[in-house]
Amino acid sequence: MNNSSADSTPERIVLVANPVASQFTGGDHRMVRAILERRYEVEALWPTSAEHAREIVETRVSAGVAGVVAMGGDGVVHQIAQALVGTKVFLGIIPVGTTNVFSRLLGIPDKATKAAEVIIDAQTTTSQATVRVGYIGEAMQAGERHAIFATGVGLDAEVVAAAETDPHRKLRFGSIHYATTTIGVLWRAYRGERRQFTVTADGRSVQGAAVFAQFRPVYTYFGRVALRVDGEMPDPMTLLIMETVRLRRLPSIGFKLLAGSDLGEVAEFHTWSGISSARVTSDHSVYLQADGELLGRADQVSFDFVSDSIRVVAPEPKGGWYVRLRHRMGEWATRYLPRRTAR
Numbered sequence: 001m002n003n004s005s006a007d008s009t010p011e012r013i014v015l016v017a018n019p020v021a022s023q024f025t026g027g028d029h030r031m032v033r034a035i036l037e038r039r040y041e042v043e044a045l046w047p048t049s050a051e052h053a054r055e056i057v058e059t060r061v062s063a064g065v066a067g068v069v070a071m072g073g074d075g076v077v078h079q080i081a082q083a084l085v086g087t088k089v090f091l092g093i094i095p096v097g098t099t100n101v102f103s104r105l106l107g108i109p110d111k112a113t114k115a116a117e118v119i120i121d122a123q124t125t126t127s128q129a130t131v132r133v134g135y136i137g138e139a140m141q142a143g144e145r146h147a148i149f150a151t152g153v154g155l156d157a158e159v160v161a162a163a164e165t166d167p168h169r170k171l172r173f174g175s176i177h178y179a180t181t182t183i184g185v186l187w188r189a190y191r192g193e194r195r196q197f198t199v200t201a202d203g204r205s206v207q208g209a210a211v212f213a214q215f216r217p218v219y220t221y222f223g224r225v226a227l228r229v230d231g232e233m234p235d236p237m238t239l240l241i242m243e244t245v246r247l248r249r250l251p252s253i254g255f256k257l258l259a260g261s262d263l264g265e266v267a268e269f270h271t272w273s274g275i276s277s278a279r280v281t282s283d284h285s286v287y288l289q290a291d292g293e294l295l296g297r298a299d300q301v302s303f304d305f306v307s308d309s310i311r312v313v314a315p316e317p318k319g320g321w322y323v324r325l326r327h328r329m330g331e332w333a334t335r336y337l338p339r340r341t342a343r
Contacts, residue, residue, distance in 0.1 A: 001066070001067075001090065001122060001123060001124060001125060001313075009041070010039060010040050010041045011039075011040055011041065011065075011066035011067075012040065012041045012042075012043065012064075012065045012066060013036065013040045013041070013042055013043075013065055013066055013067040013068065013069060013092075014042070014043045014044075014045055014057070014060050014065055014067075014068050014069070015029075015032070015033055015036060015042050015043070015044045015045065015069045015071060016045045016047060016053055016056070016057060016068060016069065016070055016071065016072075016076065016080060017029055017044065017045070017046060017071040017072065018047070018050075018053070018071065018072030018073065018075075018076045018096075018097075019046065021071075021072040021073050021076070021096045021097050022073065022096070022097060022098045023095075023096040023097065023098075023112075024071070024072070024096045025096075028094075028096065028112040028113070029044075029071065031112070031113050031116075032069075032071060032094055032112050032113060032115075032116040035113060035116040035117060035120060036069065036116055036119060036120060038120055039120040040066070040067075040120070043060075045060075047076075050075050050076055050078075050079040050293070051079065053070075053076050053079045053080055054079040054080065054082050054083050057079075057080050057083040057084070058083040061083055061084065061087060061089050065089060066089065066090065067089055067090040067091070067092055067119075067313070068080055068083075068084060068089060068090075068091055068092070069091075069092035069093070069094060069116075069119060070091065070092070070093050070094065071094035071096055071112070072094075072096060072097055073095070073096065073097015073098055073099070073100060074097055074099065074100065074101050074102055074149075074291055074292055074293075075097070075291075075292065075293055076097075077091075077093055077102055077103075077148070077291075078145075078147075078148060078290065078291040078292075078293050079293075081130075081146060081148050081310055082145060082146060084310050084311070085130060085146045085306075085309050085310050086309065086310075087311075088311065089311070090125045090311045090312065090313055091310060091311065091312045091313065092115075092118075092119040092312075092313045093106075093108050093115065093312070093313075094112050094115045094116060095108060095110060095112075095115060096112060099220075099221055101149055101150070101220050101221050101291075101292070102148055102149045102291070103115070104221060105149060105216055105217070105218065106126075106128075106312065106314040106315075107314060107315050108314060108315060109315070118313065118314070118315045119313050122313045122314075122315075125311040125312060125313050125314075126311070126312050126313075126314050127307075127308040127309075127310070127311060127312075128148065128308075128309065128310050128311075128312045129215060129236065129305065129306060129307045129308065129309055130146040130147060130148055130306050130309040130310060131146065131147045131151055131213055131215055131237065131290075131303050131304065131305055131306065132144065132145075132146055132302075132303075132304045132305075132306050133145045133146070133147055133151050133288070133290050133295070133301065133302070133303060134301070134302040134304070135288055135295065135298035135300060135301045135302070136298055136299065136300040137285065137295075137296050137297055137298040137299070143295065143296075143298075145290045145293075145295060146290075146306070146309060146310070147213075147215075147290040147291050148291055148310070149215075149216050149220065149291055150212070150213070150214070150216070150219055150220045150290070150291055150292070151212075151213050151288075151289065151290040151291070151303065152210065152211060152212040152213065152288075152289055153197065153210065153211050153280050153286055153287070153288050153289075153298075153301055154196065154197070154208065154209050154210035154211060154242075154286055154287065155209060155210035155242065155245065156210065156212060156289060157286075157287035157288050157289035157294065157295075158287045160287070160289045160292055160293070160294045161287050161294050162184065164294060196208075196209055196282055196284070196286055197211075197280050197281060197282035197286055198280070198281050198282070199211050199239065199241050199278060199279070199280050200278065200279045200280075200281070201239065201272055201275050201277065201278035201279070202272070202274075202275065204272070206241055206243065206270055207243060208241040208242055208243050208270075209242050209243065209244055209245060210240075210241070210242040210245070211239060211240065211241045211242070211278075211280060212229055212239070212240040213237050213238075213239055213275075213278070213303050214228065214229045214234050214237065214238045214239075214240070215234050215236055215237045215238075215305060216234070217233060217234075219240075220292075226260070227257050228257075228260045229262075229263050229264075229271055230260075230261070230262035230263060230264060230271045230273070231260050231261055231262055232262075232273065234273070235273070235274055236274075236275070236276055236305040236307070237275040237276060237278075237303070237305050238271055238272065238273045238274075238275065239270075239271065239272040239275050239278055239303075240263055240264070240269065240270070240271055241269070241270040241271075241272070242268065242269050243268040243269070243270070244268050246267075246268070249266060249267070252266060253266055275303075275305075276304070276305045277302070277303065277304045277305065278302070278303045279300075279301070279302050279303075280300070280301040280302075280303075281299065281300055281301075282299045282300075283299070284299060285297035285298060285299050286298065286299070288301055
């Protein structure tokens with residue numbers, strides 16, 4: 001990021017907004033643009049879908065811009081990130097979605113105008129890792145995405161698929177909608193034996209009904225509650241593999257999730273630490289998601305950790321007790337929590 005002097009031409013950025021995001025307002029958009037224009041030449045774009053957001057960003061990146069600011073939820077951030085992976089173009093985030101997982105992980109303020117201030121005040125960007133998700137789906141169609149905070153096959157992807165069938169409830173009830181949908185999916189489809197694919201990594205393999213790849217300090221958020229697959233920092237990835245999901249074990253699973261304990265202690269659950277690459281194969285198509293975005297169904301999936309994959313504007317650890325606390329907790333976890341070898 002370069003500072004533009006008063007006599008020089010300001011760098012160009014694009015502001016990509018999702019007006020149907022749950023917390024979006026036209027007033028916030030106008031204020032955010034005004035703040036960004038203190039430092040940059042800003043082009044406002046209004047994509048008609050998440051996929052359209054990715055397409056128009058790819059066009060602007062090819063034309064040459066310094067950065068792209070995503071004003072929306074995790075869906076639009078995910079799509080825009082796909083166009084920026086491997087480039088020098090920075091990603092800025094104005095979180096106005098329902099859960100805003102990625103922005104919380106980076107300590108970006110929840111208030112739109114404060115998030116915009118972070119972008120114009122930043123002197124540098126941070127290099128963030130991603131997980132490259134390769135897959136071969138129905139009709140042997142191959143695809144690839146980069147997950148920026150979470151990815152999984154099976155249970156959580158089926159929850160995403162079911163939740164997307166009622167977008168109005170998702171918009172109105174947010175995390176409550178996902179919770180009730182999860183219970184419904186478990187009750188209908190995951191009672192008893194349901195090993196539907198094989199997970200392979202570092203010479204080991206196990207059959208499972210669900211697999212989650214954690215490569216951030218938390219896997220995701222349920223409302224304001226951070227969910228982890230175990231109590232340790234992933235280095236670089238930790239896989240949680242569920243052979244089956246027994247309904248009678250749900251209270252124990254819920255308690256361990258809230259406590260940040262190792263879910264590998266649950267019967268028929270496995271946590272594999274120190275994973276950089278993994279493969280999932282199935283004799284029939286299973287659901288796949290990245291960052292809460294349904295990628296469809298696939299019978300072959302690969303997870304590959306990619307360091308320093310994307311440049312993101314994030315705040316320095318200052319400016320508020322909540323941001324400082326999250327930063328200090330991350331430092332503490334990195335320094336003191338043990339890093340296990342793969343098991």
